[in-house]
Amino acid sequence: MTALTAVASYLPAGRVPIEELAGRLGLSDRQVRVFRRFHGLSEVCRDHDGTLFDLLAAAVGELDELRGREHLVKYVLYARGMPVAVPYPANPLHELCRKLGLAHAVAFTVTHHACATGLLAVDIAGRLLASDGVPGALALVIAGEKTFTRDAELVPDTSIFGEGAAACLVSADGASDRLLSYVTRLRGDFDGRLVEDPGLAVRFAKEYPGSLAEVILAAVQRAGLALDEISLIVPHNVNAVSWRRLCRMIGYPVDRVLLDNVAVTGHCFAADAFLNYRLAADRGLLNPGDRYLMVAAGLGATFSAMVFEH
Amino acid sequence: MFNAGPADLTAPERPLRVTRAVRRVFDGRSDTALDPELRIFLSDMVRPYGLALREDLLTAGVGHSYGEMAAPLIAEATSADEPVDVLVLAFAMHDLRLGRATSVYLSNLCPGGPMAFAVCDQGSAAAFTALRLIREYSRSGACRRALLLVLEQSVLHYEPAGPAEIPARHAGVALLCDDAGGAALSGARQHADVAVGQVATLLAEDLGALTAGRTDVTLILGGGLAALADAGLAERVRIAPEGQPYTGVWWELAGALDHDDPGLTVFADHDPNLRYLCVSALDTVAARQEQPA
Numbered sequence: 001m002t003a004l005t006a007v008a009s010y011l012p013a014g015r016v017p018i019e020e021l022a023g024r025l026g027l028s029d030r031q032v033r034v035f036r037r038f039h040g041l042s043e044v045c046r047d048h049d050g051t052l053f054d055l056l057a058a059a060v061g062e063l064d065e066l067r068g069r070e071h072l073v074k075y076v077l078y079a080r081g082m083p084v085a086v087p088y089p090a091n092p093l094h095e096l097c098r099k100l101g102l103a104h105a106v107a108f109t110v111t112h113h114a115c116a117t118g119l120l121a122v123d124i125a126g127r128l129l130a131s132d133g134v135p136g137a138l139a140l141v142i143a144g145e146k147t148f149t150r151d152a153e154l155v156p157d158t159s160i161f162g163e164g165a166a167a168c169l170v171s172a173d174g175a176s177d178r179l180l181s182y183v184t185r186l187r188g189d190f191d192g193r194l195v196e197d198p199g200l201a202v203r204f205a206k207e208y209p210g211s212l213a214e215v216i217l218a219a220v221q222r223a224g225l226a227l228d229e230i231s232l233i234v235p236h237n238v239n240a241v242s243w244r245r246l247c248r249m250i251g252y253p254v255d256r257v258l259l260d261n262v263a264v265t266g267h268c269f270a271a272d273a274f275l276n277y278r279l280a281a282d283r284g285l286l287n288p289g290d291r292y293l294m295v296a297a298g299l300g301a302t303f304s305a306m307v308f309e310h
Numbered sequence: 311m312f313n314a315g316p317a318d319l320t321a322p323e324r325p326l327r328v329t330r331a332v333r334r335v336f337d338g339r340s341d342t343a344l345d346p347e348l349r350i351f352l353s354d355m356v357r358p359y360g361l362a363l364r365e366d367l368l369t370a371g372v373g374h375s376y377g378e379m380a381a382p383l384i385a386e387a388t389s390a391d392e393p394v395d396v397l398v399l400a401f402a403m404h405d406l407r408l409g410r411a412t413s414v415y416l417s418n419l420c421p422g423g424p425m426a427f428a429v430c431d432q433g434s435a436a437a438f439t440a441l442r443l444i445r446e447y448s449r450s451g452a453c454r455r456a457l458l459l460v461l462e463q464s465v466l467h468y469e470p471a472g473p474a475e476i477p478a479r480h481a482g483v484a485l486l487c488d489d490a491g492g493a494a495l496s497g498a499r500q501h502a503d504v505a506v507g508q509v510a511t512l513l514a515e516d517l518g519a520l521t522a523g524r525t526d527v528t529l530i531l532g533g534g535l536a537a538l539a540d541a542g543l544a545e546r547v548r549i550a551p552e553g554q555p556y557t558g559v560w561w562e563l564a565g566a567l568d569h570d571d572p573g574l575t576v577f578a579d580h581d582p583n584l585r586y587l588c589v590s591a592l593d594t595v596a597a598r599q600e601q602p603a
Contacts, residue, residue, distance in 0.1 A: 051358065078431065082409070083404070083407075083408065083409060083410060083411060083412065083428070084351075084355070084404040084408040084409075085355070086355065086359075086471070087355055087356045087359050087361055087468055087470070087471040088402075088403050088404060088466060088470060088471060088474065089402075089403070089433075089470060089471060089472050089473075089474035089583065090359065090471040090472065091431055091584065093431050094431070094584055103502065103503040103585075104502055104503055105502060106435075106439070106500050106502050106586075107431075107432065107502070108429050108430070108431055108432040108435070108436060108439050109429070109430050109431035109432070110427055110428065110429060111411075111427070111428050111430065112399070112411040112412060112413040112414050112426065112427050112428040113411070113414070113427055114411055117427075120427055123314070124443060124446075127443070127446040127447065127450055128442075128443075128446060130446075130450070131445075131446050131449060131450075148354050148355060148358070149350070149351050149354035149355060150350070150354075151351065151409050180315065181313075181314065181315050182312075182313075182314050182315075183311060183312065183313045183314070184311070184312045184425060185311045185312075186312075186414045186417045186418075186423065186424075186425060186426060187414075187418075188414045188415045188416065188417045188418025188419070188423075188426075189418055191410065191411070191414070191415040191418070193347075193409065214311070215311070218311065218313055219313075222313055222314070222315055223315075298411070299411065300410070300411030300414045300415070301411075301414070302411070302414060
């Protein structure tokens with residue numbers, strides 16, 4: 001059964017108050033106030049001088065469980081939210097593999113699930129390892145992106161992106177954090193740029209909670225559980241208000257959604273769920289046997305939920 | 311909605327089959343080539359790398375989008391009464407719709423509204439990985455029918471960030487995979503960190519293992535292996551067309567499948583920059599023998 005063997009996170013020391021971004025992002029004072037008071041965003045992580053390679057390498061550098069086990073890593077998957085992020089054929093993923101002694105691994109990027117791509121990568125990694133059936137084999141999943149252009153900095157009236165990164169070791173038969181279910185709903189009818197199409201933005205905002213609720217409830221059901229058996233939701237950090245709405249819709253206490261990173265990291269693309277898992281584990285919020293949800297949504301649009309058992 | 315538990319590998323495995331293959335070269339350009347946002351995004355992306363934009367290409371408004379290229383391939387490869395469960399898009403060089411989750415967009419055009427995603431950053435190996443992932447989803451019972459799309463477009467609006475072959479034309483291949491009929495995937499091997507000097511030996515070893523002494527073998531070599539065309543690896547050897555570094559081997563495979571000749575087709579490619587050697591095999595004979603009477 002697919003399992004998260006280890007999860008590490010990296011948050012750059014740099015923090016930028018959202019007010020400082022207003023000029024470049026064209027945000028009015030009112031929009032900044034809404035982001036801060038309503039959406040719960042305060043500052044975002046920025047690694048001003050670092051490259052994408054630096055960001056990902058720092059996350060893997062925090063993954064102590066990888067040391068001495070590099071030879072067991074058969075696959076390296078980069079879960080990228082932005083479909084295109086570096087000029088062709090620059091390849092930070094393979095650069096990273098060479099530097100880490102992982103050149104023997106099959107490495108590739110999965111994308112197009114936007115900020116839900118991290119969950120997709122875990123599912124794919126588990127399937128590859130299970131099919132191989134090699135005892136002890138591992139996959140390394142990495143996530144994290146640079147805010148290099150406006151579309152990678154801002155979701156209009158919704159969220160501001162941050163530069164955090166995560167690295168996970170996935171196994172096919174681990175004992176901890178076992179994957180019980182994965183549900184994803186694609187909504188290609190939300191194709192388009194929200195900033196250019198106000199009608200699309202309105203429709204997306206209206207249908208977002210119901211679409212995310214649908215995959216959450218389906219994942220819980222697929223895991224053979226009831227929603228009140230879910231001890232924690234490990235969310236994506238799009239904003240706080242959307243989680244409050246969603247929790248009202250599905251009857252889940254919002255204080256069991258770990259939203260503390262929203263205010264201090266911003267929305268770190270496909271890395272959010274892993275960053276928040278690390279925060280939950282470090283705070284002792286996950287006890288043996290706890291069943292929890294990782295939930296993410298992405299523009300384009302994708303809605304995904306995974307149930308794990310800690 | 312894609313709804314899965316843990317991968318279930320207890321069921322007896324039925325080989326994945328390729329039942330339909332479509333290939334197409336595309337003329338013209340995408341309207342996106344004239345979108346002012348293209349310049350903004352590209353400028354921001356290349357700036358940290360110190361690369362110059364190709365003003366001539368931006369002014370000319372050339373280049374294509376994978377969404378527009380894939381739409382007719384999907385229309386030709388699928389039918390409304392054959393819902394697709396999984397769609398995987400493989401590419402090496404990006405297209406012009408830089409922010410679009412193209413595979414998700416294509417899911418909306420494809421019968422069945424499949425779970426869809428893209429595989430990239432792996433050069434010519436990405437399409438082999440995509441086919442393998444389709445096999446894994448099929449094997450675990452998560453998918454009955456799947457569509458592989460391999461696409462490349464020929465315009466890069468900036469100086470390349472390193473050595474890489476730029477396609478000479480816009481081309482695409484679609485392979486419809488099913489659990490009955492067609493040609494059975496009888497092998498899929500990927501080797502990482504393979505230097506050019508190691509390729510011939512490793513390919514010969516894989517070929518020997520995959521063909522197991524059979525004589526009805528056709529070997530298709532991608533552009534990265536074209537130098538081995540006369541190495542005597544197989545009696546029948548087909549070479550991918552020049553100018554299609556990422557779709558070429560799949561283009562040739564689609565042509566071979568279209569002939570429907572019985573036999574074993576082994577297809578392979580090597581990416582000299584990322585050092586992957588990929589070798590896969592489709593067996594028409596085995597697929598026919600396994601069909602229910």
